[in-house]
Amino acid sequence: MQWQVHGERPIYENPWVNLWLVDVQQPDGRRWEHHVVKLRHLAVAVVLDDQKRVLMMWRHRFITDTWAWELPMGLIEEQDGETPEQAAAREVEEETGWRVKSVKPLIYGQPANGITDSEHHVFRAEADVYTGPPTEVNEADRVEWIPLADIRAMIDRREIVSSGSLIGLLYLLLDEATKS
Structure with a gap:
């Protein structure tokens, strides 16, 4: 209805x-x-390296006063003509210091569509080169490569709680589990 x-x-x-x-x-x-x-729309990147590790950031969110691991993510600068793919790549480099060589759509979500029009565009990306320390210094306490095999237990322990990160990581785990 x-x-x-x-x-x-x-x-x-x-x-x-x-x-x-x-x-x-x-x-x-x-x-x-x-x-x-x-809200402005969000781009999220699940960055993998050749060792099946995911690039994540340990950060504090003052609204909930909690610490957790998150994927690189940020607002899409649509007013500047930025695409979701471009935003995902930009956010990865700004927040982690890593450049990506490919950005492919992974999943799209509307995390709270009963109250907000927010759109989350989640991408799978391949790590390319480390360009230096993050230029966005207020995003994360530390940046680390987390083995994909550890992600499920981290979710279970509530070490990963943001919807953008959860959607991307769970879909990636599903992709990896169903590869033929």
């Missing part, structure tokens, strides 16, 4: 997050204003 949109208006807007009220009508006829968070 499809909800009908009668209109929408912004409540708060800035370059990172926008809050809108959307006048919606549910299939049962009930009509009300629903809060919607409009």
Whole structure:
């Protein structure tokens, strides 16, 4: 059943997050204003090396006051004409100091589509060369190559919790498990 949109208006807007009220009508006829968070879209990279290791960053997220491993990820600069693939490659180099030689679509997701329009474009990438320390110094406490074989246990221990990282890593594990 499809909800009908009668209109929408912004409540708060800035370059990172926008809050809108959307006048919606549910299939049962009930009509009300629903809060919607409009976000810029995200590119995520699962970078593998030739030893079946994944490039990850250990970082703190102040919102939840937690530490966890994450994949390189960041906002797509669509206003500058940047594609999701270009954003993924750029974020890897800025956040880790590694350049990638290939970027291929892995999976697409909408992590909370009942409240936000956020899109996550997740790519599989091959490591190419280390170009030097990360230029984005506020992203991670450390950057490491994690064996793919360790990823499942890390997820189970809640050492990996971000949706972009989980989606990419779980899909990669599925790909690797189903290779013929």
